[in-house]
Amino acid sequence: MKTSLSLILCFCITLEANAQNNITPSPIIFIYDASGSMWGQMQGQTKMEIATEVLTTAISKLPDNQKIGLVAYGHRKEGDCADVEFLVDAESGSKAEVITSIKGIKPLGKTPLAYSASQVIDKLRQTKLSATVILITDGIESCDGNICNVIKAAKEEGIDFKIHIIGFGLKSGETGQLQCAAQAGNGYYYDASDADGLSDVLQQATAITIDKPEGNVSVYAIKNGIPIDAWIKAYDIVAKRRPISVRTYGDTAYFYLPPSKYNFEVRPLGGSDVDMITIPNIESFEDKMVHQTISFDGGILGITTTNNGKNWDCIVKLFDANNKMAAYVRTYQTPKEVEVNPGIYKITVQALAMNGTETKTQIKDLTIIAGQSTPVSYDFKTGNFQIYTKAGNENIDAVVTVKETSTGTRVASSRTYTKGAKFLLNPGIYEVKAAPLGEHKTKAAQTFTVEVRQGELTTKEIKF
Incomplete structure (x- = not known):
């Protein structure tokens, strides 16, 4: 009897699991920009070509039982703000139908964002459907509408939908109304500046549907306690899905990550010179919120380079523990500061406009601490x-080469051009060779040694 009950229980659990797996998800309705500006060029293609290729690829990867609708605007009449058409019905549309329709769209008209959103909302009101709406636009409203007000009114009415908005190649000052609309519609605004960016955000937008939790991961990026704008890419290290991205816009960003383990790559977009930070092994859960506060508090490296005690122009490079260059700065005879991640570094300093065997130095095991300034100075x-170079009492042109005697290293060369040549050299003993040019080139070169002392001028006159 116990065995029979166990079998019945297992059978029931299996049926329930299968039933859950076969639940048809709520529709996704794409509002697609077919305004004339989609003929604009990006990466050697029109924006329409890029969007068509990326969107059809994203749709092809959706589950086979995913219902999909397609609405286009601006594709039939050049100046018509009411040019909005339902190309594929969300209740019956298939992936193949949507892909075919997208490939047949030609950009032409205006950008009626508010009106296109209101048409989709009217459809949801009539059908009582719950849906995820994804609007893709390369431009701002051009028909005097306000999509944010439209979305707010629909939500107050109780229409059940989530809207994500993707700005394709928009400038930062153009996104305010779109961000407002996405937030009002319980969705997200995404920036996409190229094909890869569009692919990334489409993957995320299609994953965060109205059927999913509002978000199971939140991220907040700060620098010195002040929120900053940052871009986060989450890499699934278990299921190896394509990375999912989100932008904080100086606030807490919420997004949905399917339960798994992730490595986060977090890159500040403003307010910090610090490079990308990687945060490993972030685990997400279906029924629990995971929060990460990411600090970009860097350490300050103060660099002063001098020659005989006076500020000097140098190239300074900073290398991390993996020997990757973390910073590059030229001093231009002025003390400089650079912000880097906390850690242990190696510094190389190359002096400019001087010659010798001691024009470059290296400083090892320099520790940079978050929130602190570490001064480094070096005096060449x-x-x-x-x-x-003379013939008689007349200055003549000659080629002068200078070698450091202990190593035989050639450190400098120049022509005198009848006015002499001057070299800035590290202190030491040098072998100098002068070979006359022009009408005196048949005369034998002369070689001699000279000692250069710190802070002193040594002068030599050679007669041929």
């Missing part, structure tokens, strides 16, 4: 060597 040493 030099002296001047000036040479004049």
